Amino acid sequence: VRCCTKERAAIFSIGSFGDRWHEMAVSNGINADLFKSELGSITSPEMVDQVLSTGKYDLVTITHNETSTGVMNPIDEISKVIKKYPQVIFCVDAVSSAAGVKIETDKLGIDICITSSQKALGLPPGLSICTISERAVEKARTVKNRGFYLDLVQLYDTIKTKDYQYPSTPNLSLMFALNYQLELIMEEGLENRFNRHLAMAEYTRNWAKKYFSLFPDEKYASVTLTTVKNTRHISVKELNEQLGKRGFVISNGYGNLKEKTFRIAHMADLTLEDVKELLLNIEDILSI
Amino acid sequence: VRCCTKERAAIFSIGSFGDRWHEMAVSNGINADLFKSELGSITSPEMVDQVLSTGKYDLVTITHNETSTGVMNPIDEISKVIKKYPQVIFCVDAVSSAAGVKIETDKLGIDICITSSQKALGLPPGLSICTISERAVEKARTVKNRGFYLDLVQLYDTIKTKDYQYPSTPNLSLMFALNYQLELIMEEGLENRFNRHLAMAEYTRNWAKKYFSLFPDEKYASVTLTTVKNTRHISVKELNEQLGKRGFVISNGYGNLKEKTFRIAHMADLTLEDVKELLLNIEDILSI
Known part of the structure; x- marks a missing residue:
């Protein structure tokens, strides 16, 4: 900007x-x-x-x-x-x-x-x-x-003329990690990856509709995380503490939406199996 | 600024x-x-x-x-x-x-x-x-x-009021690494650490004066790296290639000082023994 x-x-x-x-x-x-x-x-x-x-x-x-x-x-x-x-x-x-x-x-x-x-x-x-x-x-x-550091022109020109070098020392270790992760992504295949995200999103949305309700209009619900309306008025903080003991974590609502919503991320390396396991644990903790 | x-x-x-x-x-x-x-x-x-x-x-x-x-x-x-x-x-x-x-x-x-x-x-x-x-x-x-990202006031106020949290997601893995490194530094002891750096600097300077010459006035020579005047007109690039094969690396002069100087870093976790070994390898490669 x-x-x-x-x-x-x-x-x-x-x-x-x-x-x-x-x-x-x-x-x-x-x-x-x-x-x-x-x-x-x-x-x-x-x-x-x-x-x-x-x-x-x-x-x-x-x-x-x-x-x-x-x-x-x-x-x-x-x-x-x-x-x-x-x-x-x-x-x-x-x-x-x-x-x-x-x-x-x-x-x-x-x-x-x-x-x-x-x-x-x-x-x-x-x-x-x-x-x-x-x-x-x-x-x-x-x-x-x-x-200086976020000047797109300087970044672009340096990368172009200096064989993909940067104007300042970059975060090298994460760049190597990114390279590795991109290889894994290409191995999985882009379409497979996008479909996996969609499957996790659909499963989570259906779960949310069954036990709570969706915060956004389903037509525009995110594919990478689901925001659930806290219609049961549960304590999200307590739920998350219980989940933590079992090795899971969800997010409370952000800012003004705290306790009114909670958020379940389903992205990156997570699989549909991981999501199912998390949701079963939530059901178990809430006895729903 | x-x-x-x-x-x-x-x-x-x-x-x-x-x-x-x-x-x-x-x-x-x-x-x-x-x-x-x-x-x-x-x-x-x-x-x-x-x-x-x-x-x-x-x-x-x-x-x-x-x-x-x-x-x-x-x-x-x-x-x-x-x-x-x-x-x-x-x-x-x-x-x-x-x-x-x-x-x-x-x-x-x-x-x-x-x-x-x-x-x-x-x-x-x-x-x-x-x-x-x-x-x-x-x-x-x-x-x-x-x-925004480099606003010292926002950083300061957020850290102060939010229990050492940051306004944006920080580079967490490196922060953990820093914490670990700071513990090692305290174990070594600050004075020991500074003395170790001084000992490495003095050894490197004396070596530089013996075989080449110092680029800066010795009174103001850096304690963390030594810039050596290339009085023997060696090829710094070739020397560094040979050193690389042996697992060492030095730096060519920076910018306009390329090939006119070369730079030996002696900082962080390096020890006087490491520095001695590097310098012996340079002597060996250059047959000096």
Whole structure:
């Protein structure tokens, strides 16, 4: 958002991580407007169309998978709208979806797609990974005050001219771990991997509907984690303590949704068997 | 430099890493002037005094140990000068010296002291570590546009109020490694550690003077690495290839000093015995 916004950024938010993108823009002195959807809802293609039709914006950010609400935005439909505005740079936060869900950056016209090592890639935290289009690099060249360590132009140019070396010392051990993990991902096969994620998501959603209820509209429920509405008013904190003793962990609701929802992650190296075992343990603890 | 400069930063440089600090300031839109010393020389206390006496600056940066030239700045003497200007925030790049050399931040009045995991701490790269004074935090609160991930105020406030949690997901595996390494360092004892570094430095310097010559003035030669003037006009690249076959590695000169100098690191977990073995192997390869 700092490197490619020259005029004004349109930040669409469906939860905490969308809001954070706006904080980042503001703290970097970027002109940016925040367009929030209700918690549990998506950024609709109509909203994006309406905002971009003002002609005020040259960059748009979309959260693909909002970890705080378990909502996955319909990025294919949103991309169709954004394509109507060729001057706009299209940025996607795919932190918790990339490597668990297919994201065709070229086909969708995504200029910058950002992810992180510790979510669906299944590695420890410490590495952020991003794809960048030629269009975005050229745009960034026209933007001043891009900073040093996170300057996409300096990163791009150094990688291109220096045989994949970086301008500063990078996190080498995690890069080796990423390389290893990518080999395992290719061995599994991308389609197999995406199908495995889908199977885990469907199983968890059906379980949630049976015993509780889904927080987001099922049509937009995330493929990498499920946010469950706490309709039984259980103590999520206590449940998690009991699970911990058995070697499992779930997440409480994020921020304002604490105790009102809980979240079950099903991504990275987990299998459908792992998910089934976790859910059986929850049933057992809650005697449901 | 971004978080604590309100007026103008005085950047003192004795090599590539000092220059880099100036690039960082400029790329973040900070007003900054660069004061360079000749390669191989120090930032003299007199220079600092002259620059700060203009009253134009509210922040000063000093490179403690310049890895490109092997020069260690006389930070004690420089600190005495900076104390004459109480409005100035004093920042030190101790990337390649901290944990190898004693740096008394409080006594010297250093407001921000930065280091990194991959040098004298002896860990893989991926973590930067910094100390920050209350004075610097208060100053930073008055500065706008501090960015997001590297905003010292947000980091400080989150750590203080949230029981040492971070605003964003940190590099956890390296933090555990750091914790382990710090325990080993305390077991060794700080004075023992500093003396070990000094013994390795003195041995390497004497070796360098015997077979080649020292690049910096011996008075200011670094305690964590020695930069040797290539007076015998050997091929550093070839020497390093031969060393590699034997399981050793040295560094070529940095940037313009390539092949004109070479650099021998003696820091972190290395012992005097390791250094002796390396130097004997160099003698053997060069038949000197």
